[in-house]
Amino acid sequence: MKKSMPSIIVTLVLFIIWQIIAVKMNASYILPSPLEILQKIWELRDILIGVHLPATMGVTVLGLIISIILGLFLAIIMDLNEKIENALYPIIIASQTIPTTAIAPLFVLWFGYGIWSKVLVTILITFFPITITVYDGFKSTKREMEELLITYGASKKDIFIKLKLPSALPYFFSAIKMAIPLSIIGAAIAEWLGAQSGLGYFSKRMMTQLDGAGVFAPVVVLSVVAMLLVSIVSIIEKTLIKWRKEI
């Protein structure tokens, strides 16, 4: 708690400055004040939390789960086989140079306005950090430890289960913590580009109505959800990884 004090103070100061500027400008369609945004969230709580949040979370969770499965799968097969690694690694890196926002409309064209076009955008943004981070985790195992296991007569499977998986676990958690906000961003972007529900869609609709606080309100809701999810994962991480010195 003591450690987080300075950052809490800085955040508060920033909000106060924002509040002052917003009040001075008096143009809430461009820059709504934090208090206006909070008020807006309260007014719209039923529709924000009840209707649009579940829609966005559906996309986020589906995208995240598929990204985790895909990321783990890719990381594992790249670690197991050097040829696969050489074939896939450059493609995975290249996939990140695709301007997602630019091709998202294509997905809508191909897959329609249903959930899958949005899930696809989310996956495209999210699977990459998971793959690379977990892969780094596998590669982080000490060669000497591997050799020690070999002198005990360990098979490839033993080495994977007893050494690679546990060494990659902290990396896996870092990957998830990175992936949560990314998947939410992915879902929101996809909804901005084409959807009939969801917080991204709602934000865009408020934009057309020049309702500044209405544009911000869903963004704030999403940020809070992301922070909550990340802290839940951190708690799970701390209970699972007791052996680490740093924590």
Next chain:
Amino acid sequence: MLEFKNVTFKYSEDDFYMMKNLSFSVKKGEFISLIGQSGCGKSTILRLINGLEKPENGEILIDGKNINTLKDYCAFMPQKDLLFPWRTIEKNISLPMEIKGVPKSEMHKKCVDVLSEVGLLEYIDKYPKDLSGGMKQRVSFARTILAGSDILLLDEPFSALDSLTRMDMQEWLLKQWKHFGKTIIFITHDVEEAIFLSNSIYIIQDRPFEYMEKVKINSEYPRDREFLKNTEIVALREELINKLRNRREQ
């Protein structure tokens, strides 16, 4: 018990031979030290014995059988403790038994026995981060014992310890050696450590080496530190140090 017969070896990455036609043998229950300057190939000999490297020519035999045909004949203890930080002490020392498929109940009993033998029973459920350097080396030794082999290959196990802990560990190791009755091949570049511990010391020559000079230490166990002050032992120590240093200058 262990025999090198005309062993020739080089790392495929290197363009020089590490050893050529090397032959030597170690008897059952002996404590042997290998000394030599850094990079001369001490660890390489252990890697050949435990099968991580294969000789280009020649044979390595245990009780007359080629090691290629054998399993679980030796246990290797590395210089760094290499304990797995995510495993408790019990789980760490169980590792070789897990891999060899020893039943669970038996594993636990053996862990308890060996941990009480090395004086760390109360740490059974702790993690490596909770232990000091000397304790970690004792755990690492316990794990090596539990691999269940008759030959122990110890690669500079005490070199990372402070000198006082190190002396304790040397005396401790001699007790363990007597207790478990194993054959030990011990690497060090500390001449005094080699003299204090071993039946015989092998000195490794310049690369590529074809033989290792063998020096017998004729002193009964149990030994204590006093024996290192004997005039012959002091002279021997000087002689060995000079030998190693001359090699370095060449």
